[in-house]
Amino acid sequence: MSFNHRSIEKKWQNFWDNDQTFKTTEDENKGYFYALDMFPYPSGQGLHVGHPEGYTATDIISRMKRAQGYNVLHPMGWDAFGLPAEQYALDTGNDPAEFTEKNIQTFKRQIKSLGFSYDWDREINTTDPDYYKWTQWIFTKLVEHDLAYEAEVPVNWCPALGTVLANEEVIDGKSERGGHPVYRKPMKQWMLKITAYADRLLDDLEEVEWPEHIKDMQRNWIGKSEGAQIKFDVKDTNLSFDVFTTRADTLFGATYAVLAPESELVDSIVTPEQKEAVEAYRTEANKKSDLERTDLNKNKTGVFTGAYAINPVTNEDMPIWIADYVLASYGTGSIMAVPAHDERDFEFAQKYELLIRPVIEGGDVDKEAYTGDGVHINSDFINGLDQKDATDKIVSYLEEKEIGQTKTTYRLRDWLFARQRYWGEPIPVIHWEDGTTSTIPEEELPVVLPKTTEIKPSGTGESPLAVIEEWVNVVDEKTGMKGKRDTNTMPQWAGSSWYFLRFIDPHNATQLADPKKLEQWLPVDLYIGGAEHAVLHLLYARFWHKFLYDLKLVPTKEPFQKLFNQGMILGENNEKMSKSKGNVVNPDVVVEKFGADTLRVYEMFMGPLDAAIAWSEDGLEGSRKFLDRVWRLFIDEEDKVRDRITTYNDQSLEVVYHQTVKKVTEDFENLQFNTGISQLMVFINAAYKAEGLPLEYVKGFIQMLAPVAPHLSEELWAKVTQASDSIAYEQWPTFDETKLVTDEVEVVFQVNGKLRAKATASKTISKEALEELALSHEKMQEHLEGKTIRKVIVVPGKLVNIVAN
RNA sequence: GCCGGCGUGGUGGAAUUGGUAGACACGCUGGACUCAAAAUCCAGUGCCCAUUAGGGCGUGCCGGUUCGACUCCGGCCGCCGGUACCA
Structure with a gap:
């Protein structure tokens, strides 16, 4: 007879609930173990069979650790802000809060049916004002420490929909919904200065037990690059610009310069003859999204500004171009082009017939750029040197002349922290009529997301919050000054950047979490989730954690000691499960x-x-x-x-x-x-x-x-x-x-490395006795007949190999 | 292109300080039980040759190191993941 899973599973799930079996213990005589799952976004689709894979893994560890005498913290919660709920609200006119609550109940029922040993008293929901109060509070601290600032950043503006779109909602320059044209429009946005932590985010990867490839992905994302910054004067003006290069040694081969199309310097240097062409090019470039720009990387385009820079070592004129293969957001937004030794510059120089002058031996500049090391030529005082020596010497020269120095740049950009959306944490800021800005003090948090009967686009690109007058407009009780609330909301990454801290003390009304409890539980001993969060979520969470560490609010530099990424469960046809392929398995x-x-x-x-x-x-x-x-x-x-x-x-x-x-x-x-x-x-x-x-x-x-x-x-x-x-x-x-071991073990006899016989022998048998056993074995003698034994290898307790010919 | 990972029976996968390749499971074959079937239990199952005894081959491909290579080294091929004009 087989067991009845329906009655048994129901019975024990009820038992665990009534018994509070998995209520977290905090016994100071025991060790502490924190096993964490990446909490899910409760989508309307319900649980996928991929979810329980990681959840089961952490649950096994949690249950084993409890039995091994640890206090175990094993919580679950909901990353419940996000775009799908807002889309649903826009489509149906329903409240995203209700929709989200319904989805959470479905997820919770499904997760509970799998018998995970979560402490449900610690359930967290990022959309709960008691939770996002502290998300907002952390933001105000970031503002206080100058790690949050406002900047003009282009967004995907769709006039037809009256709203701003996320990158994934824009397809081929048109809105995913409706196919309306989308433009890049600068808007004032909150940014977080994650770049200030770039070095620490890089270095402290050494301290955590993560899969090496995940560490590599983070390293690549941060993209630390060491090189030099060099100043170039613009001919016949008192203007100048800086470039960043990792190949200062090729300065003698720099034959032209390129500025990003957005560069403000262009306005000051462009010649009247070139003005029209430059303006046309800039307009064209502005229409393209970043994605489209990179799509065009096969065919580089650019326009001459009419102006020239002076090469500081050759004193030659270098034409200054603008081209969108130079990115405004990386380095200084301008480069010195060395076509002989850089593939991109080479391609551009060939197309526009610019001078290509080799300064390193090796390669053939008629055919392609040579990017390897070699002896420098055509380079005056660095002739004959290799790359490293040439770089050192030329940088010293530039430093002496005060026109250059070593410089480190990062691929990592500051974190665009604002979304022009309704369903997110309101940014707790008021913009006053006198032009000042203030954050909401702790005692007035949270800034609660206002209920509204109809969520609709503002039409201006601002979030739907902008049209809720009674919420937006505020008056200072003391001074009578009028102001407007910031109508941006936070990205989904915000709530998930610190939830693992709140699980430690989820009902604390006066602080983010009790420092003593944080000391006991941190860092997270095991963190399991999908590899899709390998970069952004983990980087953002590490950044916030380090910031809180600097404020002495958390006791560890890193939040997650050991990380593991579960793999994907594919459909039976070996393809990713999806509704359209009809291969989805419902748990x-x-x-x-x-x-x-x-x-x-x-x-x-x-x-x-x-x-x-x-x-x-x-x-x-x-x-x-x-x-x-x-x-x-x-x-x-x-x-x-x-x-x-x-x-x-x-x-x-x-x-x-x-x-x-x-x-x-x-x-x-x-x-x-x-x-x-x-x-x-x-x-x-x-x-x-x-x-x-x-x-x-x-x-x-x-x-x-x-x-x-x-x-x-x-x-x-x-x-x-x-x-x-x-x-x-x-x-x-x-x-x-x-x-663990038997006295008798099976040993293997080989002739010339080939298995010829097996025998049992005492595991403590001597080398000599084992060799004797092998040589006297009937099968072995057959194989050795007529051969001369050259060598015998004996591995005690394992094998004998006889080399013979 | 660059970075990372992987490639083992019919299938999912075991095994690496170099020492019995294929644990465990699925599938398949045979047997027991049954009127029969299912379920269950037992046995077999890498491929090829051979009636057996036995022999040969075998961890993507080619080569190397070694008494001995799935494991180490060099060169290729294929698949997957990440990233992409980052100067």
Whole structure:
């Protein structure tokens, strides 16, 4: 008979709720372990089978750590602000808050049906004013410390929709909804100065246990680049501009200069003859989105300004061009072009027939740019030097003349923190009529998002909040001065940048979280989520954490000690699951048919946690068969514990049991759940062949199965031990190192590296005796006949290899 | 293009201080049980040759180091992820 997952799972989920089994303990005599999932955005689609993969992994670790005597913090919450809810509101006229609440209830029901050991008393919702009060508070602190500032930044403005669009809502320069034209329009926006933390965000990656490729992605994103900044004078004026270059050594080969089309200097230097062409080019460039600009990278375009710069070492005239292959936002927004040794400059110079002068030996400038190292030529005082020496010498020269110095730049840009949207945290700022700006003091937070019956575009590009007059307009009670609230809201990244702190003290009304509790729980010991957040979320959260660290509000430099990214679960056809492909698996259906335990076992057994693996209905059934097999081993047809389970131990399972405890414990610790579960299967296979089942081993096995299949294990535990308590806090089984190996081991005999015979021998057998055993073996003698033994390699307890010819 | 990862049976995957390749599972084949089927239990299952005994081949491809290579080195091919005019 198989177990009834529907009744068992319901029974134990109710038990855990009523018993408050997973309420977080904070016993100072125990260690603290913080196992965190990336909290989900509660979409209208409901839970996907990909979600439980990471959740099961952290749940297994949480349950094992509780049994190992730790206080475990294992919370769940909702990253519930975001675009889809607002779109839904725009489409239907409904309140995004209600829609979001409904989605949360669906997610929560689904997550609870999987039996995760979350402490639901600590549930967090980023859209809850009690939560976003502190999101806003952190923002005001950033303003106080000059890490938030306002700047004119271009947005995707769609006049037809009367709204600003996110990049992903713009397709080929048209709005995704309606296909209306979209323009780049500068708007005043809040920016966060994440670049001030660039070096620390880079350096402190050394301190965390993250997958190397994720660290690499962050390093690339930060994009630290060391080079030199060099000043160029504009001919016949007192104007000048700086360029950034990593190849100062090629300065003698700089034959022209390029400014970004947006550069303000262009207005001052453009000649009357070129003015029209330059203006036309700038207008054209302004129409293109960043994406379109990069799309055109095959065919570089640009226009001559008519002006010349002076090369500071050759004193030659360098024509100044504008071209959109130079980005205003990187470096100084202007470059010295060295076409002989830079591929982009080479392509541009060829197209516009600009001078290409090689200054390094090697390569052929008629064909392509040479970007390698080599001996410098045509370069006066650095001739004959290699790249490094030439760079050092020329930078010293420039420093002496005070026209250049070493300089570090970053690819990382400041964080555009404003959204012209309704469904987000209001930015807690008032713009007064006298032109000043102030943040809302702590005692007046939160600035609550006003309820409104109709969310509609403002028509000006501002958020829908701008039309809610009674909310926007404020008067200072003391001075009577009028002001307007900032109508921007925060991006979705805001709430998720610090939620892991609030889980530690979620109901604290007076501070973000109690410092003592933060000290106990931080850093997060294990953080699991999808790789799609490898860069932005993790970088933003690290930035805020470091800022709070500087304010002495959190005790650690880094928030997440160990990070792991679960892989994707693909559809049975090996493609990404999607509605349109019809390959989506609904977890509700799986839980109903096979049970939550089966789903958990299957998702952990299908392969390594970080691999992308296709769903398989057959594999799922196999996991259920394993659980049934476990059940039948211990429970008979009458639903009674089998009398094979006994306190007598005939030792036949001793070795495999101790091996199982060791391997399962270590594999779970290392997140290698697939091999850990396979070891549980090995034990069950052996147990089926054994006469009696020692109670101690049965109990130990059920405990090891419990983190993966908790409902079934609770039920088995209750039946086998007659206990009325949960298995959750039973001490995790231990193994005895001395019982791991048998006295007799199988050894392998090889001739010329080829396996020819096997034999059993004592594991402590001497080298000589083992060699003798090999040479005297019948099979070996056959293979050695007529050959001369040249060499014998003996690995004690393992093998003998005889080299002969 | 650049950075990172991967490539093992019919399938998902095990195994790397270099030492029995294919653990565990799915699938398949056979047997037991059954009137029969399902379920279950037991056995077999990398490929090729051979009736057996046995032999040969085998971890993407080519080469190297080694007594011995899935594992280390060099060169290719393919797939996946990230990123992209970053000066």
